[in-house]
Amino acid sequence: MKILAILGSARKEGNTEYLLRKSLEGIDHTQIRLTDYHIEPIIDERHTEKGFFPVNDDYEKLLEVFLSHDIIIFATPVYWFGMSGQMKVFIDRWSQYMRDDRFDFKEKLAEQKAYVIVSGGADPKITALPLIQQFGYIFDFVNMSFEDYIIGNAVKPLDIIKDTPSIQKANQWRDAFSESR
Secondary structure (H helix, E strand, C coil), X not given: CCEEEEECCCCCCCHHHHHHHHHHCCCCCEEEEHHHCCCCCCCCCCCCCCCCCCCCCXXXXXXXXXXXXXXXXXXXXXXXXXXXXXXXXHHHCHHHHCCCCCCCHHHHHCCCEEEEEEEECCCHHHHCHHHXXXXXXXXXXXXXXXXXXXXXXXXXXXXHHHCHHHHHHHHHHHHHHHHCC
16 A cells, blocks of 8 residues: 655645644655645646647656555645645646546546545634535546545644644544554
8 A cells, every 4th residue: 555645735844734744654655745846737728629738847757656656645724715726736737637648547546545634724624624525526526535534723833733633533544544554
């Protein structure tokens, strides 16, 4: 079982990253911090005669890592009641690769299990639920199994340590990942 953590936070050592680290503490995994890579936004060419053109950025390198893992943890702060821009651009580009003959994109995603970690303020146990639903719809569309999610309540750096239920759930994930090895 290969685990990939995709971190969409613009803040290093933030609350979302803290929950992610807690959930994978002592577990062998790969982590991608999206802000460390150059990813161009999608130019939607699905309905043009020639289709998508190659893009000169880091996306395909990330895609190969993404497709080679069994479990994917998507971790993003809640920004304006949605996922971070970095995470959104990463997922938007799936449209391009669902039509690329070099990749068995949807078939590979159908074999993966997805987990989601989000954190934010403004009563996130309620206000982040549409974001969790959005991830659910995305995973349904590509036949990816949506296993579980954590919603952390935090705004300022390290506020998350006061959110005992989220920390407990991250520890449960860690234990489950450890047992399934």
